[in-house]
Amino acid sequence: MHVKIRDIEFSSPLLTASGTYGYGHEVKDMVDVNQWGGIITKSVTRNPREGNPPPRIAETSSGMLNSIGLANLGVEKYCKEIIPFLNELQTKVIINIAGSAMEDYLETLDILEATDGKHVGYEINISCPNVKKGGMEFGVSCDMTEQLTKDMRKRTDRLLIMKLGPNVTSIEDIAQAAEAGGADAVSAINTVVGMTIDIKTCKPTLYTNYGGLSGPAIKPIAIANVHKVYKAVKIPVIGIGGIATVQDVVEFLLAGASLVQIGTMNYQNPDLGVQLREKLSEYYSQNGIEKTEDLIGKVEYHSN
């Protein structure tokens, strides 16, 4: 089941999606975290962020709307308090970085690079819909995406993955800009902009009015975007969006994903990644699949 991205081998194609598994230690009493192919940690920023006022989440049909606003302890505390735990993990760790200006991203990266961490890579959040300057200005601009990727590429030899969102005119163009900038992979999709309104008060459910929709509700949107990106770039694509079952994982692989991330459904079942690993292995043996590569991008179009 293993998958290689550049020179890094993941024991399975199943990773945690940033922000849905904390730093891995929150679930350590219940789950053997090392059974995951990899852990992608919650976004870290240059300075601590308190996030948005409540309410920050709302439940929707087969999904969830959130506007957390990248609440996190900031990179300096992250290095002191989180990295030592991450260094103990046997699974591959990828650190997600967010920012609101070019310098934020670069300084955060520099501080992480100067720390003695065993992490294998970085996922760069340029598509968070929940902060006014939350990287969205990067994620919607090809030029800024390419520039940021280039500048980060110069600073690290670790895996560099740019995380793309669906709230853009052409996700293919942004993916190509990340590729041109030297990214090792792109991940897609971040949450979809959404809104719910309380009809009793006539107010939006979330304090920030708009939020990011995640969960099984967005899976078809994610599959379409992953497939578009897969066709547009040569670097690997990491698929994200509403995975709940082994069938969902296979669907993402067929659409062109080399790895997948599991997000919102972790809240319901913190052990989902471990269970899906077993089920995926069964699926492979039942269907005569020798390696994950045999599935990647193997969707067959209707002939017309």
Added chain:
Amino acid sequence: MIYRELGKVIYNEEIAEGIYKTVFESPEISSSSLPGQFVNILPCPDWQQVMRRPMSIASQGNDEICIIYKAVGEGTRIMANWPIGEKVDLIGPLGNYWEGLESCFPIIIGGGVGIAPILNLHHLLLEKQIDHSLIMGARYKGEHFLKHEPQNKIFLSTDDGSLGIEGNVVDALISIYPNSNHPHNTKIFSCGPPMMMEGVRNYSLENQLECDFALETIMACGIGICQGCTVERKVTESNSHSYRNRFALACMDGPIFSGREIISCM
């Protein structure tokens, strides 16, 4: 230690109008939980919603835990229909617990969805032989399952006066302790609908009473990951070192907060 355990339903009955009591056989959670803590429940294995349902524990011990809840939405309606023997996916015990009980006279106040942690506290105080008053509010008689026993300092109130003291729980406080004549070192502990708790909080602050509230918020993970269950606190210098000072998490920093530290119960 947080456990994920399949709790076996051994009792599930409606104990008052729309109010249900479920007892689970759940040894790990039972032996490690303290009054005030909660469990995060998956109502059924093929639950289409992405969020579990957080429920305060009403009692623990003898390998069992008990929850008491109002059937209001899809999740709680599924719960109300659990058959005996059903195995339910539980995560717990979660959150903080009732503290600071020894050096005060506790007045404990519950209502509606906030019955469970208050009953748990009541039993803890009885066990510790700490003299206290219990006030339980409801809209009308049918929603009560306790007896109005003023001689035992158990007071019930109903909005329509059909049982116990007429009015809400603050009216009951005023009627039991006229002219703010509370026992020495009174401390309020409360859980219930947000409006009720905010009334109790205002009363407590006006009367310079210490007060703790078990807050209910919308919640997804219950273990500090999603950062969704936020409670706004007043920011003071003493706690200004953490990114969670202002927006604390009900699951990790709560669910019990001091009435003085939060902006509001609503």
